[in-house]
Amino acid sequence: MSGILYPIVVLGGLGLLFGLSLSLASKAFAVETNPKVESIRKVLPGANCGACGYPGCDGCANAIAEGEAQTNACSVGGSSVAEKIADIMGVNATKTERKVATVLCQGDCDKAKNKYVYNGIRDCRAQNILAGGSKSCSYGCLGCGTCADVCNYDAIKIVNGVAVVDKEKCVACKACIAACPKNIIELVPYDNQVVVKCKSNDSGKVVRSNCSTGCIGCQICVKNCPEDAFSFENYLARINYEKCTNCGICAEKCPSGAIFSNLEELNEKAQ
Amino acid sequence: MSIFTILISTIFVNNYVFARFLGICPFLGVSNKTETATGMGVAVTFVITLSSVITWGIHYAILDRFGLEYLQTIVFILVIAALVQFVEMFLKKTSPNLYSALGVYLPLITTNCIVLGVAILNIQEGYSLIETIFNALGASVGFAIALLLMAGVREKLEIIDVPKVLEGFPIALITAGLMSIAFLGFNGLV
Numbered sequence: 001m002s003g004i005l006y007p008i009v010v011l012g013g014l015g016l017l018f019g020l021s022l023s024l025a026s027k028a029f030a031v032e033t034n035p036k037v038e039s040i041r042k043v044l045p046g047a048n049c050g051a052c053g054y055p056g057c058d059g060c061a062n063a064i065a066e067g068e069a070q071t072n073a074c075s076v077g078g079s080s081v082a083e084k085i086a087d088i089m090g091v092n093a094t095k096t097e098r099k100v101a102t103v104l105c106q107g108d109c110d111k112a113k114n115k116y117v118y119n120g121i122r123d124c125r126a127q128n129i130l131a132g133g134s135k136s137c138s139y140g141c142l143g144c145g146t147c148a149d150v151c152n153y154d155a156i157k158i159v160n161g162v163a164v165v166d167k168e169k170c171v172a173c174k175a176c177i178a179a180c181p182k183n184i185i186e187l188v189p190y191d192n193q194v195v196v197k198c199k200s201n202d203s204g205k206v207v208r209s210n211c212s213t214g215c216i217g218c219q220i221c222v223k224n225c226p227e228d229a230f231s232f233e234n235y236l237a238r239i240n241y242e243k244c245t246n247c248g249i250c251a252e253k254c255p256s257g258a259i260f261s262n263l264e265e266l267n268e269k270a271q
Numbered sequence: 272m273s274i275f276t277i278l279i280s281t282i283f284v285n286n287y288v289f290a291r292f293l294g295i296c297p298f299l300g301v302s303n304k305t306e307t308a309t310g311m312g313v314a315v316t317f318v319i320t321l322s323s324v325i326t327w328g329i330h331y332a333i334l335d336r337f338g339l340e341y342l343q344t345i346v347f348i349l350v351i352a353a354l355v356q357f358v359e360m361f362l363k364k365t366s367p368n369l370y371s372a373l374g375v376y377l378p379l380i381t382t383n384c385i386v387l388g389v390a391i392l393n394i395q396e397g398y399s400l401i402e403t404i405f406n407a408l409g410a411s412v413g414f415a416i417a418l419l420l421m422a423g424v425r426e427k428l429e430i431i432d433v434p435k436v437l438e439g440f441p442i443a444l445i446t447a448g449l450m451s452i453a454f455l456g457f458n459g460l461v
Binding site for chain 1: 338353367
């Protein structure tokens with residue numbers, strides 16, 4: 001009997017002894033933490049995505065409580081989280097404009113030409129190593145779905161060879177932006193319905209031979225825009241989203257359809 | 272064996288990192304900056320010395336008396352774990368900067384083989400309490416020296432043009448190997 005009793009008593013006793021002394025020590029060495037940190041941490045989404053630039057949500061909560069970061073530091077949580085944090089911090093929330101990731105390419109399997117047939121592993125980064133991918137256009141979406149793989153929110157789908165972001169699901173964590181080897185994913189304001197969905201800096205002739213829906217650099221949009229919201233550089237039109245009023249004139253006039261507009265759909269919904 | 276011989280032996284000849292290959296994890300993990308290396312060295316010194324004394328006492332006062340030597344490993348780990356927890360609390364209170372710099376390597380002292388290794392070797396070699404203290408001190412000073420030397424070299428390596436394939440850990444491992452060979456030169460000293 002003593003053969004089993006002694007070990008139990010010795011181990012249990014030692015464990016109890018150490019446990020008690022540790023709990024005493026933890027009282028003696030208690031560190032006061034800012035109670036705001038904990039309440040902010042509870043409000044944050046807890047995805048630890050790192051989009052705020054701090055190591056995880058704990059780091060972000062710490063920075064906000066210390067006053068290093070704004071109350072709207074968490075882009076994933078958006079304005080609802082920012083308001084709650086502002087309540088905790090006792091300041092007015094800085095307005096956050098909701099942004100969503102947008103794939104700036106419409107060159108799907110029907111519209112864009114290929115220079116070779118890619119049969120390697122399904123990863124854009126791998127495909128990109130092979131002469132910049134199989135698409136003739138060196139700026140286009142490779143369609144292997146690396147962005148969809150890294151998306152934690154199931155917001156990206158590959159539709160006919162091109163990645164498409166679901167605006168409603170996207171939380172702007174920028175994971176896809178970091179993963180895309182072609183750098184064609186950008187954050188665009190959620191309310192903006194008109195986007196130039198092309199990133200090609202090739203001249204119009206080259207774009208035409210590669211893709212039927214690329215920006216050919218004709219500058220018709222620049223001339224027709226009533227708000228002067230377009231800038232033009234390296235054969236590519238860009239919209240200044242702050243000036244754009246979503247009138248949709250540019251999308252109507254664009255001869256190649258490179259300017260994507262969601263207006264029709266919206267109007268239908270409104271009716 | 273005299274105390275002096277034990278010290279020289281554990282610091283140089285049988286250096287726990289370079290000759291016995293114990294405590295390699297923090298040796299590679301915390302040797303990026305001399306500042307954190309010093310902090311880690313002090314923390315490990317504290318844990319090793321204190322745990323050696325306590326485990327020595329527990330071994331001869333309890334385990335040996337009741338014939339429970341087979342519980343040695345688990346009891347020693349219990350002691351070390353409790354001590355590390357204590358050190359962690361202590362550091363968090365007194366030096367938050369060092370606490371965050373050491374990061375995950377601080378709780379990892381718990382499972383660091385050098386701490387358990389020293390505690391068990393003390394018993395195996397049949398050291399007296401005084402010898403145990405100096406063996407533990409020598410072991411941890413040897414560890415701290417190894418860590419500091421490595422940190423010094425690695426700080427220099429940061430600014431040197433290292434071939435791409437060897438950047439980071441590969442060159443650190445090669446350096447560690449060369450330092451280990453250098454420490455072989457102390458062989459036959461004791």
